[in-house]
Amino acid sequence: MKIFNSYTNKLEEFVPRYKGKVNIYVCGPTVYSYIHIGNARPVIFFDTVRRYFEHRGYDVKFASNFTDVDDKIITKAIELEQTEKEVTDKFISAFLTDVEKVNSRTDYIQPRVTEYIDEIINYIQRLLDKGYAYQSGGDVYFRVTKIKDYGVLSNRNIDDLISGARIEVNSKKENPLDFTLWKDTDVGIKFDAPFGIGRPGWHTECVAMIEDIFGEEIDIHGGGSGLLFPHHENEIAQAKALHGHSVAKYWMHNGLLNISGGKMSKSEGKMILVKDLTIDPNVFRLFTLSTHYRSPINYTDEVLNSYDKEWDKILRVYKALFLKLDLNDMLYGNAKIDPDLLLIYKEFLKAMDADFNTPNAITAMQDLVKKSNQLLRSSAEFEVLLSAMKLFDNFFEVFGLKIDVSPLAKEDKETYLLWERARKEKDFDSADKYRNILQAKGII
Ligand SMILES: [Zn+2]
Known part of the structure; x- marks a missing residue:
């Protein structure tokens, strides 16, 4: 089996770390709104990847997270006058309903950031101890220049990144590319850490969860191509700092799903939410899978x-x-x-x-x-x-296509056979009678 590895930019033979086993992690949603059909693409594709490995006899361990701590969630909670938990519980449940709606499986490991705060703090602490992170005020940043090949996943050169970076008005950072591991805050949900009260940065969540759930480097890390940089690049930087590996042996990224030739955007009225989809989920899946996952749809x-x-x-x-x-x-x-x-x-x-x-x-x-x-x-x-x-x-x-068929009841089967016989014997009156019965029951 061959997989295109975004990390090496090559088609590679898939060799699992452990014979017969595959460990897969896919970045999940930030839960503050309903998902649109573009978000459903990785949900459908990686579900299919999992199903195919199982079809091939692999024992698959599959995890995908919920980002339930984020600025957008806090803004939404303030807007709705609710707690962050009320907002995230609602949209986690809505997400899972949508996952089921597109015939994807929900029986996978679903870590939430709020349940992983201790692991995330511990992860950041170890980065600090090893000199890969530094405190600045109440914030903690990752020291990007300490990773030699930073940019390898997204094929970017660190000097180009620095010159291309917007001049940020953030004098707290040693380098504009350094990313936030812990954010000092007084608004919204916050947690107590040795380096101050605040909340974790997005990029540490996934690596801390992967370390806890899988214990080490996984086989496949998946997500949309939009996550290549900076999110996945930063996941790799952190894992390299602590473990000397790139989180996953294979990185897989799916392309975008555009709508009528353009990017999905609410402001242009080009946005279809999964919950509003009226077409048969089988048709939507067939449509999604009829394009190769790395190409846009x-x-x-x-x-x-x-x-x-x-x-x-x-x-x-x-x-x-x-x-x-x-x-x-x-x-x-x-x-x-x-x-x-x-x-x-x-x-x-x-x-x-x-x-x-x-x-x-x-x-x-x-x-x-x-x-x-x-x-x-x-x-x-x-x-x-x-x-x-x-x-x-x-x-x-x-x-992941579903057909609802069940064997006929004994009586219906008899009627069907009588209909067939009447047709064969050209007994049209009886044939009509039996056909009407079968039609009324929705059998034919
Ligand atoms: Zn992630």
């Missing part, structure tokens, strides 16, 4: 409609397979592998193994649609039909 109604039709094709053939097998009591029989089906499965694996090429993997699923239609038309053996259906099940599991 453009959301338009026309594109969405085309995926709606695509999903309908998949749904129809799947239901036809299911019904045929059900009517013949073959749903739980033995599957027989057909060479064409095996080829489709191999295409799928090949695509997913090539840096999670989901568009090609979806093409393999479309090939399965064609093949299944052929099999149904040619009255293929039930064992082969079952094998086609099971292959769909595997694809659905990895892509």
Whole structure:
């Protein structure tokens, strides 16, 4: 399996730190508002990564945090006349509802900053002890110049960064690139630390949580490309200072999701919240995964409609397979592998193994649609039909697509068989009668 590692800028063979195990961490949301469909892209993509590793037999440990301490949260709490906790509880729950809405799993480790204050303080203290951080007033800053290859992830050169940095009116810093580890504050939520009362900076959260949850360097660190700099660069700087490694062996970044050709922006009316999405989540997932994760996606109604039709094709053939097998009591029989089906499965694996090429993997699923239609038309053996259906099940599991089908009740099955027989015998009156019954029950 190959992964494009943003850290080395290369496609690399994936070798887990421990055989059969994968540790993944993805930066989560700052919880002060509802998420938009652009925020849903990493939620869907990294959920698919996790599902694929599981499909490949790996034992996956997956964590993604909630930033529940932040200036924006404090501003929101003041605006709503609520406590920060009331605000963050509300938006954490809203986030998880949205995650479920797009068929992503919520059974992962969900650390919150407020539950990790001791670990974060301890982390900062160790950076201070090793001389990688310094106190200035009540603030604590990271000494960027002490990291030799700072900028390696985002391909930036430290001198260019310094000359490009806006001249900040912050005389507290030794260097304009130094970032905040602890912020002295008297507004909003604050905590007691040996270096003063305040709150932690964003970049230390993730590394402190990763250290506590995973214990050491992880396999994969993910997030949106917007986090490359400064957030992930700064995570790496801190881990290098304390542990001499770059937090993760592989860094993965997803591209943006634009809307009608432009960036998602509230002010231009170009913003769709996940909670307001009215399309089938399966269609939205299919649409999101039909572009490679590192490329930008453009959301338009026309594109969405085309995926709606695509999903309908998949749904129809799947239901036809299911019904045929059900009517013949073959749903739980033995599957027989057909060479064409095996080829489709191999295409799928090949695509997913090539840096999670989901568009090609979806093409393999479309090939399965064609093949299944052929099999149904040619009255293929039930064992082969079952094998086609099971292959769909595997694809659905990895892509996070959900189909609601259940076997027919005994009585309905009998009606269906009577309808089929009446049609065969050209007994149109009976056929109409049975068809009406089946239609009324929504079976056909
Ligand atoms: Zn992070």
